[in-house]
Amino acid sequence: MSAVDLRMLLADARHSGVYFVDARDTEAMAQAAGGLGYAVLRIDLAGCADKAALLRRFAAAGGFPDWFGHNWDALADALADLSWKPAAGYLLLVEHAGDWRAAHGEDFDTLLEILGEAAARWAEADTAFWALLPLPAELLSALEG
Template identity: 55%
Template sequence: MSTSTAPRPLTALLADLSRAGVRPLPPGSAERLAAAASQIGFSCARIDLGDCEDKAALLARIATALAFPRWFGHNWDALADCLGDLGWHPAKGHVLLLEHAGSFRERHTEDFETLLAILRESAALWAGEQLAFWAFVDLSGPDAG
């Protein structure tokens, strides 16, 4: 008798609060993750960092993708505050797809590590509220397939 297990559907994975957090974005999975998020009532923001020049551009792209309020201060503390609130963006859970982040990571290592720390803190905060918060990070560059 075979004991192989079928892969879990993406909707089940995303709904699993115990697994939510910051994870690598598997190649070619952004579309499927976005569709799965939509299917279960999660918000999904796709943020292309392929040609992102600096911290200011990074914060602006995240703010635009998540429709941050005008009071967003364009600094790390404000990012943490907004990601920890998202009251203007009600959903059953949240998924961020940070695409083509490899070049930004190489050029701005400290800022990239700060971003990951804020994303991890946000996921932990939302888990305490029984809401899944995912950040999938694609470490490829802008020309990757």
């Protein structure tokens, strides 16, 4: 996909959501989102031990305010607000999620649900909100199969 096509895709808030993507496309997506004036939040889950660590990483990447309560409800509230990080749209890159998914399946499902709800709320406001989970090509192929 060309850079222009990628920007057109990311600019369309109606298609916002949570997607597994090829890890090789991560930088192109981040650059395209940056070119659109989006806030690009990179949440690296490499070595992430548990839910508490995951929430800390989201808080750090998003510059969450002091009121962030480090629980699922607080994450949902923070992602639905983002008033401290005004932008034309939002791109979350949840990197190295494969191992965390394998080790914390139920929590991973909860995270996907929260991200999906946030994307739907932002889309209703006509603001793009993309939560992308880059995976190695072979793992991505296994999910599609």
